[in-house]
Amino acid sequence: MSHADLTLTGWSGLSDEAALRTATAIAGSTQARLTGIGAHAYAGRSGRVAFFERDDLRYALVPGGTVALGFDPDRFTPSARQVADFAEAEVESALTAFLAEMTSPARTVTLPARLVAVSSEVTDTLLPDGVDDHAELIAALGRRGLRPPSPDEWEHACxxxxxTLFRWGSDYPAGEPYGKVPLIQDPNLLGLLIGDDPYRSEFTTDPAVLCGGDGGSALCGGSGPFLSWLSVATAFRDPDLAEVVQEGGLTGETPIRPVLEIP
Known part of the structure; x- marks a missing residue:
């Protein structure tokens, strides 16, 4: 079996010795260096993480398999505070309809295991020669043996x-997602720093889809806690964001999270 077929359940179920052998083999097949492996907990869930390094970038193992993605607003019961926060935002749509518009639909997909950068990097930092559009971004990463995650891969990694609406549950802490806030800046279950800043919307393989934030528009625009927190929901989608980034000359300022495929 290829290690690209490793599932989250399969990875968690390995003995410590078998997990070390697997991670070591993955490091060899990706020309990366295994830097750590062990138990990790996040938001009441526990699992195992493995970290790697290649070309000064730090990666975490993200097992794949058949996974549930997206969000079903009809199964969401908002807290009283969320209802009040949403009312404060003065959105014309009902809450359920708005969530359906601003999140990807519930679905089941099958994904390969892969190594995913622990943190995203601003495009001009990762690719200092500069890129002007999404196609150039894909080509420049490809020359380094990398690519962005697909939208499905990004959601699963997050x-x-x-x-639930967020990787930690359905509600959010008091206040807005700015500064040091519990849950948002902590490494997630797989050890990734992801969806941790509304300003850091990230490129994916789909030029029309950025994930992980709204570029800070809700937070900076004073839209209130509900819309600001929604921008870091796992399945959040802003249908207009990609056009704003690419036509506004913001490609170099927008983060990328490199993916290293496991053969």
């Missing part, structure tokens, strides 16, 4: 199997 949620790590959680089907």
């Amino acid at each position: 949620g790590a199997g959680a089907t």
